[in-house]
Amino acid sequence: xxxxxxxxxxxxxxxxxxxxxxxxxxxxLPGVGPPAPVRTLAAGPLTAVVQDVPATDYAEEALRQxxxxxxxxxxxxxxxxxxxxxxxxxxxxxxxxxxxxxxGDERAREALCERADSLLTALDRxxxxxxxxxxxxxxxGKTDTPVASPDAAAxxxxxxxxxxxxxxxxxxxxxxxxxxxxERVDTVARSLAVAARRLRPHGSEVTGPHRTHVLNAAYLVxxxxxxxxxxxxxxxxxxxxxxxxxxxxxxxPYSFADGGTAP
Numbered sequence: 449x450x451x452x453x454x455x456x457x458x459x460x461x462x463x464x465x466x467x468x469x470x471x472x473x474x475x476x477l478p479g480v481g482p483p484a485p486v487r488t489l490a491a492g493p494l495t496a497v498v499q500d501v502p503a504t505d506y507a508e509e510a511l512r513q514x515x516x517x518x519x520x521x522x523x524x525x526x527x528x529x530x531x532x533x534x535x536x537x538x539x540x541x542x543x544x545x546x547x548x549x550x551x552g553d554e555r556a557r558e559a560l561c562e563r564a565d566s567l568l569t570a571l572d573r574x575x576x577x578x579x580x581x582x583x584x585x586x587x588x589g590k591t592d593t594p595v596a597s598p599d600a601a602a603x604x605x606x607x608x609x610x611x612x613x614x615x616x617x618x619x620x621x622x623x624x625x626x627x628x629x630x631e632r633v634d635t636v637a638r639s640l641a642v643a644a645r646r647l648r649p650h651g652s653e654v655t656g657p658h659r660t661h662v663l664n665a666a667y668l669v670x671x672x673x674x675x676x677x678x679x680x681x682x683x684x685x686x687x688x689x690x691x692x693x694x695x696x697x698x699x700x701p702y703s704f705a706d707g708g709t710a711p
Contacts, residue, residue: 457556464539586660
């Protein structure tokens, strides 16, 4: 970018001012797009991790078009996450949402100072903790037995209808069992967390046709409890045979940057 090109300030994350410098950890990161380097910006009691981006590329309509492209959205999300991960390696860091943009450093500084109390509270909440994700899936579509045609079942069709009803009851029973399993998984994970948040389950376009997403949750866990969480989920996988259980992490505490439900 040349000096004449208007730029916006892209804010990745914030941390407390006065802590270890993050510049070394951030050095060389491309961020969401070179040539401007990722850098820090003082904002009262906070230090923001930021990057200058071309205003023409990140104006509202241009940004909407960019993020509607799946490949570009994934690229931006990965770059955003990479910067936050590097910042967290230097000091406790509150990640901000993808494409948090301001019209220059001064406006970014003003906005972050206005939010300083809530951001400092968030920093207190996440320090020494990480986010873990738990997903629970009900298995569907693999255990249904084929239904005979009406002629093959019975001339009256009663047997055919009973087979349909039986298959529907089986689906409902499996779904109910999966939901009960999901609640047990959530109860165990919450017992090991300091905060939890239920997220929107994914649809079949993400999970595939043979799984139904019945629990999508994030848990804020003290750094020393990883082994307990992994062991608890491993035990649940053995006991809860009606579902698949996935554990992912540790992640930057994206789900708890603005709060979270206590267990």
